[in-house]
Ligand SMILES: Nc1ncnc2c1ncn2[C@@H]1O[C@H](COP(=O)(O)OP(=O)(O)OP(=O)(O)O)[C@@H](O)[C@H]1O
Protein backbone atom coordinates (compact mmCIF):
# COMPACT_ATOMS: atom_id res chain seq x y z
CA UNK A 415 0.00 0.00 0.00
CA UNK A 416 1.17 3.51 -0.80
CA UNK A 417 1.51 6.09 1.96
CA UNK A 418 4.04 7.26 4.48
CA UNK A 419 6.05 4.53 6.18
CA UNK A 420 4.14 1.74 7.92
CA UNK A 421 2.91 2.85 11.36
CA UNK A 422 3.76 0.77 14.42
CA UNK A 423 1.13 2.37 16.67
CA UNK A 424 -1.70 -0.21 16.97
CA UNK A 425 -4.33 2.56 16.82
CA UNK A 426 -2.94 3.56 13.47
CA UNK A 427 -2.81 -0.01 12.19
CA UNK A 428 -6.50 -0.31 13.09
CA UNK A 429 -7.41 2.84 11.14
CA UNK A 430 -5.32 1.81 8.15
CA UNK A 431 -7.15 -1.49 7.94
CA UNK A 432 -10.49 0.19 8.43
CA UNK A 433 -10.01 2.65 5.54
CA UNK A 434 -8.39 0.13 3.23
CA UNK A 435 -11.87 -1.27 2.54
CA UNK A 436 -13.08 1.89 0.79
CA UNK A 437 -12.56 1.63 -2.94
CA UNK A 438 -12.24 5.38 -3.56
CA UNK A 439 -11.08 8.03 -1.14
CA UNK A 440 -10.66 11.52 -2.57
CA UNK A 441 -8.85 14.15 -0.50
CA UNK A 442 -9.57 17.69 -1.70
CA UNK A 443 -6.39 19.49 -0.70
CA UNK A 444 -4.34 22.55 -1.50
CA UNK A 445 -1.20 24.28 -0.37
CA UNK A 446 -3.27 27.44 -0.29
CA UNK A 447 -6.23 28.55 1.83
CA UNK A 448 -9.47 29.87 0.42
CA UNK A 449 -9.19 28.29 -3.02
CA UNK A 450 -12.41 26.27 -2.78
CA UNK A 451 -11.52 22.93 -1.16
CA UNK A 452 -14.65 22.94 1.00
CA UNK A 453 -16.90 24.28 -1.73
CA UNK A 454 -15.75 21.72 -4.30
CA UNK A 455 -15.59 18.75 -1.91
CA UNK A 456 -19.07 19.51 -0.52
CA UNK A 457 -20.68 20.11 -3.90
CA UNK A 458 -18.87 17.18 -5.51
CA UNK A 459 -20.10 14.87 -2.73
CA UNK A 460 -23.65 16.06 -3.40
CA UNK A 461 -23.08 15.54 -7.14
CA UNK A 462 -21.89 11.94 -6.63
CA UNK A 463 -24.88 11.18 -4.40
CA UNK A 464 -27.17 12.59 -7.11
CA UNK A 465 -25.56 10.23 -9.59
CA UNK A 466 -26.61 7.36 -7.33
CA UNK A 467 -23.27 6.60 -5.66
CA UNK A 468 -23.06 5.84 -1.96
CA UNK A 469 -21.03 8.83 -0.87
CA UNK A 470 -19.43 9.94 2.39
CA UNK A 471 -17.97 13.33 3.29
CA UNK A 472 -15.64 13.91 6.22
CA UNK A 473 -14.71 17.45 7.21
CA UNK A 474 -11.09 17.22 8.30
CA UNK A 475 -10.60 20.96 8.69
CA UNK A 476 -10.92 20.86 12.48
CA UNK A 477 -9.83 24.47 13.00
CA UNK A 478 -12.24 25.84 10.43
CA UNK A 479 -14.97 23.32 9.60
CA UNK A 480 -17.21 24.56 6.82
CA UNK A 481 -18.38 21.57 4.79
CA UNK A 482 -21.66 21.53 6.75
CA UNK A 483 -22.56 24.91 5.25
CA UNK A 484 -21.97 23.71 1.69
CA UNK A 485 -23.93 20.52 2.32
CA UNK A 486 -26.69 22.32 4.22
CA UNK A 487 -26.34 20.12 7.31
CA UNK A 488 -28.50 21.12 10.28
CA UNK A 489 -26.50 21.26 13.51
CA UNK A 490 -29.33 20.34 15.87
CA UNK A 491 -28.98 16.94 17.50
CA UNK A 492 -25.84 14.87 17.89
CA UNK A 493 -25.22 12.05 15.40
CA UNK A 494 -26.52 8.67 16.55
CA UNK A 495 -24.14 6.14 18.01
CA UNK A 496 -23.86 2.46 17.22
CA UNK A 497 -20.44 0.84 17.21
CA UNK A 498 -19.11 4.38 16.93
CA UNK A 499 -20.66 7.52 15.56
CA UNK A 500 -23.01 7.16 12.59
CA UNK A 501 -22.56 9.96 10.03
CA UNK A 502 -25.67 12.05 9.45
CA UNK A 503 -27.35 11.66 6.09
CA UNK A 504 -27.64 15.09 4.50
CA UNK A 505 -28.87 15.56 0.94
CA UNK A 506 -27.97 11.95 0.20
CA UNK A 507 -24.43 12.28 1.61
CA UNK A 508 -23.18 10.48 4.74
CA UNK A 509 -21.60 13.37 6.56
CA UNK A 510 -19.33 13.63 9.58
CA UNK A 511 -17.80 16.72 11.14
CA UNK A 512 -16.55 17.89 14.52
CA UNK A 513 -18.95 20.79 14.12
CA UNK A 514 -21.79 18.58 15.44
CA UNK A 515 -19.93 18.68 18.76
CA UNK A 516 -18.16 22.03 18.71
CA UNK A 517 -21.07 24.00 17.13
CA UNK A 518 -19.88 27.59 16.90
CA UNK A 519 -17.17 27.31 19.56
CA UNK A 520 -13.60 27.58 18.29
CA UNK A 521 -11.44 24.47 18.50
CA UNK A 522 -8.00 25.46 19.70
CA UNK A 523 -5.41 22.69 19.71
CA UNK A 524 -1.69 22.24 19.50
CA UNK A 525 -0.34 20.29 16.53
CA UNK A 526 0.10 17.04 18.45
CA UNK A 527 -3.48 17.19 19.73
CA UNK A 528 -4.72 17.96 16.24
CA UNK A 529 -3.08 14.81 14.90
CA UNK A 530 -4.68 12.80 17.71
CA UNK A 531 -8.08 14.35 17.00
CA UNK A 532 -7.84 13.43 13.31
CA UNK A 533 -6.90 9.87 14.27
CA UNK A 534 -9.83 9.70 16.67
CA UNK A 535 -12.31 11.11 14.16
CA UNK A 536 -11.23 8.54 11.58
CA UNK A 537 -11.49 5.82 14.24
CA UNK A 538 -14.89 6.58 15.76
CA UNK A 539 -16.80 7.25 12.56
CA UNK A 540 -18.82 4.20 11.63
CA UNK A 541 -19.25 4.55 7.87
CA UNK A 542 -21.59 2.33 5.95
CA UNK A 543 -20.38 0.80 2.71
CA UNK A 544 -19.38 3.64 0.38
CA UNK A 545 -18.53 3.95 -3.30
CA UNK A 546 -16.80 7.28 -2.68
CA UNK A 547 -15.44 8.83 0.48
CA UNK A 548 -14.40 12.47 0.29
CA UNK A 549 -12.15 14.36 2.71
CA UNK A 550 -12.35 18.13 2.95
CA UNK A 551 -8.77 18.95 3.96
CA UNK A 552 -7.48 22.02 5.78
CA UNK A 553 -5.13 24.31 3.86
CA UNK A 554 -1.41 23.66 3.67
CA UNK A 555 1.01 20.95 4.65
CA UNK A 556 0.44 20.14 8.29
CA UNK A 557 -0.52 17.50 10.81
CA UNK A 558 -3.84 16.63 9.19
CA UNK A 559 -2.22 15.99 5.84
CA UNK A 560 0.47 13.87 7.48
CA UNK A 561 -2.13 11.79 9.37
CA UNK A 562 -4.26 11.25 6.26
CA UNK A 563 -1.21 10.34 4.19
CA UNK A 564 -0.05 7.87 6.82
CA UNK A 565 -3.43 6.30 7.56
CA UNK A 566 -5.34 6.12 4.30
CA UNK A 567 -4.85 5.48 0.61
CA UNK A 568 -6.67 8.74 -0.23
CA UNK A 569 -5.97 10.03 -3.70
CA UNK A 570 -5.43 13.75 -3.81
CA UNK A 571 -7.44 16.21 -5.85
CA UNK A 572 -5.33 19.34 -5.62
CA UNK A 573 -7.15 22.65 -5.92
CA UNK A 574 -5.66 25.89 -7.12
CA UNK A 575 -7.04 29.25 -8.15
CA UNK A 576 -6.18 30.93 -11.41
CA UNK A 577 -3.25 32.69 -9.81
CA UNK A 578 0.50 32.21 -9.70
CA UNK A 579 0.42 32.94 -5.99
CA UNK A 580 -1.88 30.00 -5.36
CA UNK A 581 0.03 27.75 -7.76
CA UNK A 582 3.27 28.55 -5.94
CA UNK A 583 2.05 26.86 -2.72
CA UNK A 584 0.23 24.16 -4.66
CA UNK A 585 3.52 23.17 -6.29
CA UNK A 586 4.97 22.51 -2.83
CA UNK A 587 2.06 20.22 -1.98
CA UNK A 588 2.46 18.40 -5.29
CA UNK A 589 6.18 17.99 -4.60
CA UNK A 590 5.35 16.48 -1.20
CA UNK A 591 2.76 14.15 -2.72
CA UNK A 592 5.23 12.97 -5.33
CA UNK A 593 8.18 12.64 -2.97
CA UNK A 594 6.14 10.54 -0.56
CA UNK A 595 4.74 8.44 -3.40
CA UNK A 596 1.17 9.30 -2.46
CA UNK A 597 -1.53 8.72 -5.04
CA UNK A 598 -3.13 11.65 -6.76
CA UNK A 599 -5.68 12.29 -9.47
CA UNK A 600 -4.43 15.72 -10.42
CA UNK A 601 -5.09 19.41 -10.39
CA UNK A 602 -8.35 21.37 -10.56
CA UNK A 603 -8.34 25.07 -11.40
CA UNK A 604 -11.18 26.73 -9.51
CA UNK A 605 -12.91 30.11 -9.75
CA UNK A 606 -11.85 30.39 -13.35
CA UNK A 607 -12.69 33.47 -15.35
CA UNK A 608 -11.82 33.83 -19.03
CA UNK A 609 -10.76 30.24 -19.62
CA UNK A 610 -8.07 29.86 -16.94
CA UNK A 611 -4.39 30.66 -16.66
CA UNK A 612 -2.03 29.12 -19.20
CA UNK A 613 0.71 29.17 -16.55
CA UNK A 614 -1.20 26.61 -14.49
CA UNK A 615 -1.73 24.17 -17.35
CA UNK A 616 1.92 24.54 -18.33
CA UNK A 617 3.09 23.96 -14.76
CA UNK A 618 0.95 20.86 -14.32
CA UNK A 619 2.29 19.46 -17.57
CA UNK A 620 5.85 20.29 -16.55
CA UNK A 621 5.30 18.45 -13.26
CA UNK A 622 3.60 15.52 -14.97
CA UNK A 623 0.39 16.07 -12.98
CA UNK A 624 -2.90 15.53 -14.83
CA UNK A 625 -4.91 18.71 -15.30
CA UNK A 626 -8.41 17.51 -14.40
CA UNK A 627 -10.26 20.60 -15.54
CA UNK A 628 -11.72 23.88 -14.46
CA UNK A 629 -14.56 25.03 -12.27
CA UNK A 630 -15.74 28.46 -13.34
CA UNK A 631 -16.26 31.35 -11.00
CA UNK A 632 -19.99 31.12 -10.34
CA UNK A 633 -21.49 34.22 -8.82
CA UNK A 634 -24.54 32.42 -7.41
CA UNK A 635 -22.59 29.55 -5.86
CA UNK A 636 -24.18 30.10 -2.44
CA UNK A 637 -27.58 29.27 -3.97
CA UNK A 638 -26.28 25.74 -4.57
CA UNK A 639 -25.47 25.10 -0.90
CA UNK A 640 -27.67 22.33 0.43
CA UNK A 641 -29.65 22.19 -2.82
CA UNK A 642 -28.78 19.19 -5.02
CA UNK A 643 -31.46 20.07 -7.60
CA UNK A 644 -30.03 23.55 -8.04
CA UNK A 645 -26.53 22.05 -8.36
CA UNK A 646 -27.60 19.56 -11.02
CA UNK A 647 -29.24 22.28 -13.11
CA UNK A 648 -26.37 24.76 -12.70
CA UNK A 649 -23.45 25.34 -15.10
CA UNK A 650 -21.19 23.55 -12.59
CA UNK A 651 -22.88 20.23 -13.39
CA UNK A 652 -21.17 19.97 -16.78
CA UNK A 653 -17.79 20.86 -15.30
CA UNK A 654 -18.28 18.24 -12.60
CA UNK A 655 -19.17 15.69 -15.32
CA UNK A 656 -15.78 16.38 -16.90
CA UNK A 657 -13.95 16.17 -13.56
CA UNK A 658 -15.70 12.92 -12.76
CA UNK A 659 -14.78 11.41 -16.13
CA UNK A 660 -11.15 12.40 -15.67
CA UNK A 661 -11.07 11.04 -12.12
CA UNK A 662 -12.56 7.71 -13.17
CA UNK A 663 -10.33 7.57 -16.23
CA UNK A 664 -7.22 8.25 -14.12
CA UNK A 665 -8.14 5.48 -11.69
CA UNK A 666 -7.91 2.76 -14.34
N1 LIG B 1 -16.29 28.24 -8.27
C1 LIG B 1 -16.54 29.22 -7.40
N2 LIG B 1 -17.24 30.32 -7.79
C2 LIG B 1 -17.48 31.33 -6.92
N3 LIG B 1 -17.06 31.35 -5.65
C3 LIG B 1 -16.37 30.29 -5.20
C4 LIG B 1 -16.08 29.16 -6.03
N4 LIG B 1 -15.37 28.25 -5.30
C5 LIG B 1 -15.24 28.79 -4.07
N5 LIG B 1 -15.84 29.99 -4.00
C6 LIG B 1 -15.86 30.89 -2.83
O1 LIG B 1 -14.52 31.10 -2.39
C7 LIG B 1 -14.47 31.20 -0.96
C8 LIG B 1 -13.49 30.17 -0.40
O2 LIG B 1 -14.01 28.87 -0.63
P1 LIG B 1 -13.77 27.67 0.37
O3 LIG B 1 -14.10 28.07 1.77
O4 LIG B 1 -14.45 26.49 -0.21
O5 LIG B 1 -12.19 27.51 0.25
P2 LIG B 1 -11.26 26.57 1.10
O6 LIG B 1 -10.10 26.25 0.20
O7 LIG B 1 -12.00 25.45 1.67
O8 LIG B 1 -10.79 27.55 2.26
P3 LIG B 1 -9.98 27.15 3.61
O9 LIG B 1 -8.56 27.02 3.17
O10 LIG B 1 -10.21 28.30 4.52
O11 LIG B 1 -10.55 25.86 4.11
C9 LIG B 1 -15.89 31.00 -0.47
O12 LIG B 1 -16.47 32.26 -0.24
C10 LIG B 1 -16.60 30.31 -1.64
O13 LIG B 1 -17.97 30.60 -1.71
Ligand SMILES: [Mg+2]
Nearest residue numbers: 451452475480
Ligand atom coordinates in the same frame (compact mmCIF):
# COMPACT_ATOMS: atom_id res chain seq x y z
MG1 LIG C 1 -12.17 24.79 3.65
